[in-house]
Amino acid sequence: MKHVAILGAGVIGVACAHYLRRAGYEVTLIDKGRLGGACSHGNCGYVCPSHVLPHAGPGAVKMVLRTLFQRNSPLSVKPRLDWNLFDWMLRFARKCDHTSMIRAGQALHRLLGASRRLYDELLADFDADWQTQGLLFVFHTKQAFDHYHEVDALMRREFGVGATPYPTGELQQLEPALRAEVAGAYHYPCDAQLRPDRLLSEWKKRLLADGVTIRENVLFTGFARSASRLVAARTEQGDIPADAFVVATGAWTPLLADELRVRIPIQPGKGYSVTMPRSASTQGVDTPRSPNPIPRFPLIFEEHRVAVSPFADGYRIGSTMQFNGYDESTDPARVQLLLDSARLYLHDPCKGPIEETWWGWRPMVPDGVPVIGPAGPNLWLATGHGMLGLSLATGTGRLVAEMIAGVATHVDPTPYRVQRFTT
Incomplete structure (x- = not known):
């Protein structure tokens, strides 16, 4: 039996461990912190085949330049002399054409669809608050709601991903938690949601039961x-020999470039979330007659780029994108932006105590397509999933296991190849 060592125990590394173990490999999962303790912990838990369009597309550069000078913009870039950031921005700008957008969208579409189906199989006996009622893209203004018709038409035409529009009157019946001033929404029935911390907790139990070795709080120092x-992963607690190695270190991947002997243009995009309990007025009630109902559906407030996830015991508000390097500070202004945005859309946002304020670094690549594939004779990368790590995890894990085993893959791995950035 071959032994595979995986660096990084976020949702991508965990998924790789799961499918490699199912394929018969001995697996060791290594992380400098605890399993699922970084970007996989506090995200909004969306598994969303609707998110096929990358951030890089026609008009994106103009939008970025415009929002940089807006105080309450969901995008923030810290001005600094940073060649890696400048290079990333140039690469991003070169991908902001229609052809590149569609090509990236096709790659995302295939892996998102596969991952969604695999989650249905995986979660059959997991307690992860799995909800499959779909997702609502919500618009505050009629102009934005009407304009989205063009995006919906493009997504139907290019990817076969369709949504049902709900103008404001019908929307109040579908989602009574939204204010009457909201102009409308598009419902994507293909999307689902879960509680990410519960998913990782359940998955950890499964891996341990299946015989996976999990090494937490172990700092990797080289190969x-x-x-x-490669013959071993070197750590502060000793060498871990293996036959093959998978690097699933997310936003930390560029910091390992010398050891990997490959440089992937990844920027850490900091996102925030706040998790809140149900207020006294909403405990146990979610009917249209409730005075201030908690959302029934996961929601994305499209103009403000803010997401809301309803959980059994509360809800989470998250998003924003902050490019400020590996800065570990919490920016109160970004947290306040989430709360202020939610108040524009919801009847009863943010009235209870905040249970958790969280931030995490998303591994952002310029073209929006994850990096999955061989980077050496016995080295594989699984990184660069951006804001879609959870959505793409199961498909990525299965693809990595198939490539290492040398069997037919369930999706064509070509669009995700490492070499697109190294040749």
Whole structure:
């Protein structure tokens, strides 16, 4: 039996461990913190085949330049002399054409669809608050709601992903938590949602039961090599020998460039979330007659780029994108932006105590397509999933296991290849 060591125990690394173990490999999962403790912990839990369009597309550069000078913009870039950020921005700008957008969208569409189906299989006996009622893209202004018809038409035509529009009157019946001033929404029935911390907790139990070795709080320091092959992962607690290695370190991947001997243009895009309990007025009630009902559906407030996830015991408000390097501070202004945005759309937002304020670094690549594939004779990368790590995890894990095993893959791996950034 071959032994595979995986660096990174976020949702991508965990998924790789799951499918490699199912394929018969001995697996060791290594993380410098705890399993699922970084970007996989506090996200909004969306599994969303609707998110096929990358951030890079026609008009994106103009939008970025415009929002940079808006105080309450969901996008924030810290001005600094940083060649890697400048290079990333140039690469991003080069991908902001229609052809590149559709090509990236097709790659995302295939992996998102596969991941959604695999989640249905995986979660049959997991307690992860799995909800499959779809997702609402909500618009505050009629102009934005009407304009989205063009996006909906493009997504139907290019990817076969369709949504049902709900103008404001019908929307109040579908989602009574929204204010009457909201102009409308598009409902994507293909999307689903879960509680990410519960998913990782359940998955950890499954991995341990299946015989996966999990090494938490173990700091990776480099690789031991023999000629061109890796023979061990070196850590502060000793070497971990293996036959193959998977690097699923997300936003930390660029910091390992010297050891990997490959440089992937990844920028850490900091996102925030706040998790809140149900207020006294909403405990146990979610009917249209409730005075201030909690949302029934996961919601995305499209103009403000803010997401809301209803959970059994509360809800989470998240998003924003902050490019400020590996800055570990919490920006209160970004947290307040989430709360202020939610108040524009919801009857009863943010009235209870905040249970958790969280931030995490998303591994952003310029073209929006994850990096999955071989980077050496016995080295594979699974990184660069941006804001879609949870949505793409199961498909990524299965694809990595198939590539290492040398069997037919369930999706064509070509669009995700490492070499698109190295040649």
